[in-house]
Amino acid sequence: MSNTTEKALSLLRYLPRVCLANIRDNPGAKKKSRRGRAQHGGDYHGAGNKGSNQRQNFMRIGYETGNNPFYLRFPHEPYYKGHHLKRQYPPLSLLDLQKLIDTNRIDTSRPIDLVTILNTGLYKLFPDQHHFGVQLTDEGADIFAAKINLEVQWASEQVIAAVEKAGGVITTAYYDPHSLQAMVNTKSFFERGIPIPRRMMPPPDAIEYYSNPGNRGYLSDPEKISEERLVLAQKYGYTLPKLDSRILEMLNETKDPRQIFYGLHPGWVVNLKDKVILKPLEEELKEFYAL
Amino acid sequence: MLANITAKLRNCTCTARKYATSALSTTDNSTSTSIEPRTLTFPPKYQEPRQIWLESLDSIDQSKLGLLEIHPSVFAARPRIDVIHQNVSWQKMYRYVSYAHTKSRFEVRGGGRKPWPQKGLGRARHGSIRSPLWRGGGVIHGPKSPTPHFYMLPFYSRLLGLTSALSVKFAQDDLHIVDSLELPTEEKSYVEELVKERLWGPSVLFVDVNDVFPRSITIATDEIKHINIMPAYGLNVYSMMKHDTLVLTRAALDHIESKILEHLHKNDTRAVMAKFKVDQQ
Amino acid sequence: MALRHKLFQILHPILTNRCTYSIRHFCYKASPFVEDLDKLNTKYEVSKDPEEWKYVERALPLTIIPEPVAKETYPSGWKPQTNEVKNRPYFIERTKNHMIPVYLDISQRGVRRHTLIKRIQGDINLFEKELVKFLQKESFQPIRSQVNEFAGYIRINGDFVNATKYFLEKKNL
Numbered sequence: 001m002s003n004t005t006e007k008a009l010s011l012l013r014y015l016p017r018v019c020l021a022n023i024r025d026n027p028g029a030k031k032k033s034r035r036g037r038a039q040h041g042g043d044y045h046g047a048g049n050k051g052s053n054q055r056q057n058f059m060r061i062g063y064e065t066g067n068n069p070f071y072l073r074f075p076h077e078p079y080y081k082g083h084h085l086k087r088q089y090p091p092l093s094l095l096d097l098q099k100l101i102d103t104n105r106i107d108t109s110r111p112i113d114l115v116t117i118l119n120t121g122l123y124k125l126f127p128d129q130h131h132f133g134v135q136l137t138d139e140g141a142d143i144f145a146a147k148i149n150l151e152v153q154w155a156s157e158q159v160i161a162a163v164e165k166a167g168g169v170i171t172t173a174y175y176d177p178h179s180l181q182a183m184v185n186t187k188s189f190f191e192r193g194i195p196i197p198r199r200m201m202p203p204p205d206a207i208e209y210y211s212n213p214g215n216r217g218y219l220s221d222p223e224k225i226s227e228e229r230l231v232l233a234q235k236y237g238y239t240l241p242k243l244d245s246r247i248l249e250m251l252n253e254t255k256d257p258r259q260i261f262y263g264l265h266p267g268w269v270v271n272l273k274d275k276v277i278l279k280p281l282e283e284e285l286k287e288f289y290a291l
Numbered sequence: 292m293l294a295n296i297t298a299k300l301r302n303c304t305c306t307a308r309k310y311a312t313s314a315l316s317t318t319d320n321s322t323s324t325s326i327e328p329r330t331l332t333f334p335p336k337y338q339e340p341r342q343i344w345l346e347s348l349d350s351i352d353q354s355k356l357g358l359l360e361i362h363p364s365v366f367a368a369r370p371r372i373d374v375i376h377q378n379v380s381w382q383k384m385y386r387y388v389s390y391a392h393t394k395s396r397f398e399v400r401g402g403g404r405k406p407w408p409q410k411g412l413g414r415a416r417h418g419s420i421r422s423p424l425w426r427g428g429g430v431i432h433g434p435k436s437p438t439p440h441f442y443m444l445p446f447y448s449r450l451l452g453l454t455s456a457l458s459v460k461f462a463q464d465d466l467h468i469v470d471s472l473e474l475p476t477e478e479k480s481y482v483e484e485l486v487k488e489r490l491w492g493p494s495v496l497f498v499d500v501n502d503v504f505p506r507s508i509t510i511a512t513d514e515i516k517h518i519n520i521m522p523a524y525g526l527n528v529y530s531m532m533k534h535d536t537l538v539l540t541r542a543a544l545d546h547i548e549s550k551i552l553e554h555l556h557k558n559d560t561r562a563v564m565a566k567f568k569v570d571q572q
Numbered sequence: 573m574a575l576r577h578k579l580f581q582i583l584h585p586i587l588t589n590r591c592t593y594s595i596r597h598f599c600y601k602a603s604p605f606v607e608d609l610d611k612l613n614t615k616y617e618v619s620k621d622p623e624e625w626k627y628v629e630r631a632l633p634l635t636i637i638p639e640p641v642a643k644e645t646y647p648s649g650w651k652p653q654t655n656e657v658k659n660r661p662y663f664i665e666r667t668k669n670h671m672i673p674v675y676l677d678i679s680q681r682g683v684r685r686h687t688l689i690k691r692i693q694g695d696i697n698l699f700e701k702e703l704v705k706f707l708q709k710e711s712f713q714p715i716r717s718q719v720n721e722f723a724g725y726i727r728i729n730g731d732f733v734n735a736t737k738y739f740l741e742k743k744n745l
Contacts (some may be wrong), residue, residue, distance in 0.1 A: 003693040004722055005338070005369045008705035012370060012462040017492075020532050023376040037606035103670055104640045110630065121559040122669075145647040186631045263627025269616075270628055277624055281615040337658070337665050467686070556636050556668060 010264035087132040087206070089154045092123055094162055095140025101148070111149035111253045111262060113177065115183050125178035136170075138162065147244055149251045153217075154209075158217055161232050167241040169251045173218040174210050176200035179260045186261075190270040195280070198258045198289055218257060260289060265291055312443045326342045326357040326470075331546075333552050338363035341461065344466050345541065348508075349475060359468060361544070365551045366461045368454040375459070378528035380445040380454030389440065393433030396421050402428070446563040450554055456531040457547075466490065469536045471521075472499055472509035482511045482518060492535025493517055498526055523547055640670055651741060662694030663745050672740060676733045687728040687736060696721050706739050708731050 016059065034044050047054045061069045062158075099119075101105045105120045113263025117123050126130045141162035143237055148168040155163075155172055163170040175183065178201050182189040202210050210217035213224035233240040243251055258266055267289030269278040280286060326345055340360045347354045396402065402421025409416050421428045444452075461468040474481060486495055495516040497508065503523040512518045521530065523543045531537055539547070557563075597603035640652050657663045664682065667673050673690040692699060696719055704715045707728070716729040728736075 003337075004724055005367065008370050009367060009394075009458065009462040012459060013464075016460045017463055017465065017535065018372065018532065020376070020379060020529075023372050023379065023532070025376050025380075026373045029373065064676050069479075069702075099650055102640070102643070102646040102648045104638045115631055119631075121633065124561070141650070142651070143647045163685055187633065190628070190632075240333075260629045261627065263624065264620065275620070275625060277619045277621070277628070278616045279619055281617055285614070395666050553636065558634050 014261060023107035028220060036053070045216055084130075086130065088130050089134045089135035090123075090125060090131055091137045092117065092152075093137045093139035094144045094159060098135070098140055098144055098146060101113040101146050108148050109247070109250065110145055111250060112263070113173075113214065113255075114153070115181075115186060115261060118184060119186070124182065125184055127177045127184060128241070130259065131176070132180070133175055139154050145246060147251070149253060151255070155215070157214075157232070157235075161238070163234045164229055164232065165236070165241065166236045167244060169243070171254065171256075173220050174199075175208055175260070182260060187272070190272050193271075193288075195269050196260060196264055196266050199260050218254075267291055296334075301346055301394045322450055326359070328505070329360050331360060331362050332549065332555055333362070333364070335363050338367055340368050341469055342521055343461070343466065345470060347470055348472065348485065351481065351488050353489055355497045356470060359541070359544075363551060365454055365548050366466070367456050368451070368458045369454045370459045370462065371451055372459075374448060374451045375455050375528055375532065377444060377448060378456075379456060379532060381442070381449075382529045384440045384446075385442060387440045389434060389438040390436045391434040391435035391438075393430040395431070395433065396423060396429030399427070399429045434493040442569040446554075447560075450551065452528045453526070454551060456528045457537075460531060463538045467491070467536065468544055469497075469540055470536055471505070472497055472512055472540055473507045477507050477510040479511045479514055482508070482515065486518065486536075491538075495519075495536045496521060496530055496534035497538045498523055498543045498547075499540045499542075500546045604674065608634040634651065637668060637670075649741075651744075654744070657745060660694065662692060662696060662699040664689065664740065665693060667691070672737055674732055674733050674736045674740070677727075683729045685729075687732045689726045689728075690724065690735060692724045692726065695725065698725065700726050702741060703736065704728075707735055710735055 012018070031081070036045055047056070053060060055160060059065070063070050066072070086145045092113050097106075099110055100117075100120055100122065105117055105122065106112055113290065114125075117134055118125060123134065124284070125134070135154040136150075136152045136156075136159045138156060138158040141158050145166050146168060147166060148163070150163055150168060150170045152170070153172060154173065157168060160170050176199060178197055182197060207219070209215055211219045213220040215226045216225055216228070229240055253262065260266065264270070264277075265279075267280050267285060271278060280289070280291075300442040331340055340372050341363055342358045342365075343361055344360050347356055347358045396419065402419035404415050404419070406420050407414060417425075423429055423431045457466070485491075486493075497504075497512070497518075497520045498521070500523050502524075510522060512520055516535075519530075519534065523546045526547065580714075587725060639658075642652070646652075650671075653666050664673060675688045675690070676685070677686040677688050689703075699718060700719050703726070704717055707715050710732065718727040720726070
């Protein structure tokens with residue numbers, strides 16, 4: 001069974017040699033922008049009659065020739081005050097996450113954090129646009145079945161229940177914009193040759209969220225988290241599965257609140273070319289990076 | 292529509308060789324197995340691998356050392372003639388600077404003073420003798436020097452152009468693989484006779500991986516303007532279309548195929564055009 | 573006189589390359605270091621621990637799209653394509669990301685919606701007949717479709733993306 005590519009290639013064997021003289025673009029690809037003449041396109045050439053428009057001296061957008069324009073008529077109302085400064089968490093659904101796992105884009109034998117999700121290349125984050133991390137949505141909560149150690153920045157109750165019902169572990173953690181810039185493109189960050197920064201604490205309005213065991217916050221008490229796991233299982237009516245003993249070590253792997261990457265401490269400089277890690281020995285630096 | 296064209300072409304009297312571009316169905320293993328077989332990275336899913344002769348430049352006569360397998364995604368891709376044209380135009384225009392210049396009304400010498408008073412003379416009103424209405428006046432919207440015509444063709448258009456050009460060359464039997472570019476003599480007549488004997492077309496492009504070529508071929512092709520040598524990093528659509536035959540060394544074939552396949556199966560596709568985008572996400 | 577000449581040379585901005593106004597560098601990388609790097613003596617150690625390097629490699633992204641691994645079930649509903657699909661009268665090539673190439677084209681401010689099925693190989697007209705017959709059950713209006721045999725795509729008026737994907741999955745294409 002041949003397809004059009006095979007047909008085209010076999011056609012070429014009977015046609016003259018393709019050279020600079022016999023190649024062209026598809027018809028209609030290049031539209032010549034010429035000034036219209038005669039009945040259609042001529043006369044005013046699309047600029048209208050007289051006035052500022054034909055004389056190409058256009059008025060500013062929104063100007064209504066003198067009267068109070070619409071965009072100035074109404075006083076400012078505080079409904080969206082500060083919306084441009086609020087933290088944003090671009091969503092990723094549980095269905096998408098399951099698809100990534102099924103197509104082998106994410107390795108479930110390792111903990112999954114924001115760096116892993118960004119490294120798939122299918123999820124983009126722009127820290128300079130007030131994006132503070134990934135938010136897991138509940139589309140696909142009923143089909144989710146993967147035993148993973150997940151670390152996200154925001155997750156609703158249904159999502160936490162779905163992940164724990166499948167036999168996984170979920171944590172919510174905060175990353176400041178400076179750390180996010182390092183995580184978004186790890187290769188270019190390491191190539192910069194600057195030490196791995198230490199993660200900052202969440203701002204005052206977020207500390208409560210990340211200290212709450214109900215949200216599986218990284219600053220909360222681990223004992224209270226296990227209590228909350230039971231409570232959630234009862235609430236949503238599933239039996240809390242026992243964590244698989246073969247992957248128990250992986251499921252318990254956590255990061256220090258000051259750590260950005262798994263296994264790499266703040267203060268270290270990674271040299272990708274020579275494949276070495278430079279660690280500071282100065283007391284001042286060690287104290288600062290809490291090594 | 293395609294059936295129409297093929298029917299017409301079958302009637303034309305051109306001597307086309309009988310072997311097709313798809314893989315040989317007969318398993319002819321009688322050729323010498325002294326050459327190392329090629330393994331294809333990214334095993335092709337939807338097309339059969341193609342086969343090409345490995346030749347030698349040791350003698351003027353044709354000498355085939357064996358068969359090599361090459362990847363269909365690179366050498367049997369859809370031959371997009373329009374994309375090849377776009378690449379050729381881009382190669383010509385992206386570094387072109389137009390130095391044409393016309394003077395506008397403020398550049399033409401003179402014309403600062405009002406030629407005659409506004410009213411009273413019965414003549415048309417004018418502000419300057421160099422306005423575009425006047426003879427000798429400035430040109431409106433004329434070319435201004437220097438005008439660059441720089442633009443970047445999207446990365447995947449350029450990649451498709453390379454695969455289309457290589458596929459076209461392979462389909463039209465203008466692609467040859469050679470074990471090395473070492474020639475027995477430094478005479479330019481040797482190369483000329485070799486090209487003539489093997490019907491390689493007047494112009495030939497020899498491609499190797501590194502930019503340092505063997506002495507013999509460098510001297511032999513130095514004075515022949517239509518037979519050129521090029522490192523693999525310089526391979527481009529324009530040069531492939533300009534030269535009738537393309538001759539790659541085995542090392543160059545490996546290099547080009549692996550690079551193109553890497554780009555075709557790349558993970559992060561946004562980063563390639565990121566540096567040419569301004570004020571966009 | 574010599575001293576005045578020297579002072580003049582030092583202070584005149586045009587004759588010397590010394591600027592009298594402040595220089596602002598356009599980005600962090602372009603501006604020079606405040607102090608000489610050679611004078612810094614920060615103590616550091618170089619570690620070549622392979623265990624630590626494994627963590628670095630974990631943090632680095634993959635350059636090439638990984639091949640899917642064969643599993644018993646795929647909870648997300650995604651199914652890999654089998655090799656026997658080439659024996660069918662028609663089949664649809666998977667994309668580089670191993671997904672089904674059926675897309676929704678929305679234009680004219682959300683009014684115009686087309687279902688685009690790309691990378692079709694084989695008897696495209698037979699595929700179009702069977703697909704339209706299946707999709708007609710979903711719509712009262714007659715299904716309007718466009719077949720481009722050369723490019724290998726079918727464009728259907730309306731949003732039938734999920735229905736098309738269901739049809740293809742049912743046929744194991």
